Amino acid sequence: MVFPYDYSELPQIVLAEIFSYLSHNDLLSASSTCSSWRNVLYHPKLWSSVPYRPLRLHLIHRPNDIQCFRYLTTNFLGLTRYVEIRFDPTDFNVVKDILQVLDTIACTNRQIKVLIFRPTSTRCALAENEQPFIPLCDKIFHLLKQIIECNQALEILSFGCWFESLFRIEELVHVLAQRQSQSIQQLHLASIKNSETHSIADIYLTSQSFLPFVSLHTLSIDSTYLTDELLQCFAQQPTQLKQLIVHVSEFRSDTQPVDETVWQSVSSIMPDLRVTVHMLNAHETFRKYSRVLRPGMPLSHLRMYFCSSLNVDLLCYLSVHYRSTLECLDVIDSVTEPALRYHNLFRAEPDPLVLLAWQCKKLTSLTILGYEVLEVNLLAIAKLRPQLRTLNVCADCVMTLQYGHLQMNHQFVEDDDGNDAFIQYGICTNSIQTI
Structure with a gap:
């Protein structure tokens, strides 16, 4: 034709x-x-549509990514309303490329709605004692400040725990409060502290810093800023906070835990509030965990990364206090090292993970990586919580108990996609996944 x-x-x-x-x-x-x-x-x-035309820039392996990166930034950076940048913050040349991106946005784009940074590491391109470090942070600050001041209605801003962008975060929050207080809906200010990023502990943010944000419904912060005053501030906002994400990477002795009565009051005033807690390299005892995980907190997600232990008392604490709110528990440690043991597998008492699955009625996702888990306990969890959408374990960590000895389980059957699954026990292959 x-x-x-x-x-x-x-x-x-x-x-x-x-x-x-x-x-x-x-x-x-x-x-x-x-x-x-x-x-x-x-x-x-x-x-012209924010969710429809996101511009995602990748600059991780610079020699391979730079050509595509420059093509996208040259042709589309002035048009898009949604910019997401995934990059390697330890490469100083990559950081300089990011500065060029921010400069282009500041000079040519007045319609940015979403700006998201996704660094692949918590390390810095420069050490704090190196001469160019402070000028680099100042340059990032001034470019971000210019973007905030020039754009009309920024809705989502995520710093992705990028240390250099958080170095003067209290000043950026002040600028946001002046220019974007009516439009900002999601604000991600949390950091990941380690020996190389200790200066972030000196950031000074108070409840007054967040009062102007009348449309804010998602906020991520460090646990050191979680105070009675901050929660009471959000309880008084006309547009109530829906999701609060708290990063715990250190326990400071001068930080007071949120009063239990405040959590109870906030939960009654803000019934839709869901709290997510990320514990990152927090090698601490249960007593210190409970300084953040208060009984009245409407905890929906708890994620523990590289904490080198899974406290049995903590699991029991979750089962008792968050049985009506907990939806997701992720415990992730190294899968290349020998598996850790969170519970004496030879004891007669019930496994604390099984108890948690039984008690927490809303649990839909459970990930346990780097810890020995008995096969029979996985089966019990899946049967107790048939609504589980995700149950992730490491195949090398699944054990069987035979004749009083632990043995690694090799009796997995592959599903149609080649993934290990417990299909010989009649359990839905969509519920259990082994890694």
Whole structure:
């Protein structure tokens, strides 16, 4: 069949109108048809919707990524409303490229709605005692400040625990409160502290810092800023906070835990509030954990990364106090080192993870990596919580108890996708996944 008209000759404004109805993948396919259709990709109309046209930049392996990175930043950075940057913060050349991106946004784009940083490491490109470190942080601060001041309605800002961007975060929050207080909906200020990033502990944020944000519904902060005053501040906001994410990477002796009556009051005033706690390299005892995990806290997600232990008392504490709120528990330690043992597998008393699955009625996701787990206990968890959407364990850590001795279980059966699954026991393969 011969078409009487060459569609490649349609005006770009007409093609842009047609292409605006395409999905992201269909748009990419259409742009491969000819150079005329490819040029339509640069039309501002196609980048006018925040969730529809995200620009994701990757700069991890610089020699491999730099060409694509520069092409995207040259052609699309001034058009998009959604910018997400995944990069290696330990490479100083990469950090300089990020500075160019921020400078381009500050100079050419006045419609940014979403700005997200996703560094692949918590380490810095420069040590704090190196001469260029402070000027680098100042440069990042001034570019971010310019972006905040120039854009009309920033909705999501995530620093991704990028240390250099958090170095003067209290000043950026002040600028946000002045320029974006009505529009900002998600604000991610949490950090990951280690021996190289101790200066972040000196950041001074108070409840007054967040009072102007009337539309804020998601906030991530460090546990050192979680105070009675901060929670009471959010309880008084017209648009109530829906999700609070707390990072715990150190326990400071001068930090007072939130009063239990405050949590109870906040939970009654803000019934939709869900709290997520991330414990990062927190090699501490249960007593200190309980300074953050207060009984009245509406805890929905608890994630523990590289804490080198899984306290049985903590698991029992979760089962007692969060049976009506806990939805997700992730405990992740090294899977390359010998598996850790959180519980005496030879004891007669019930396994604390099984008890947790039994008590926590809303539990839908459980991940245990780096710890020995009895096969029979995994089966019990899956049967007690049939609504589990995710149960992740390491295959090398699944043990069987035979004749009083622990043995590694090699009796997994592969499902249709080649993944190990417990299908011989009649358990849904979508519920259990071994890594």
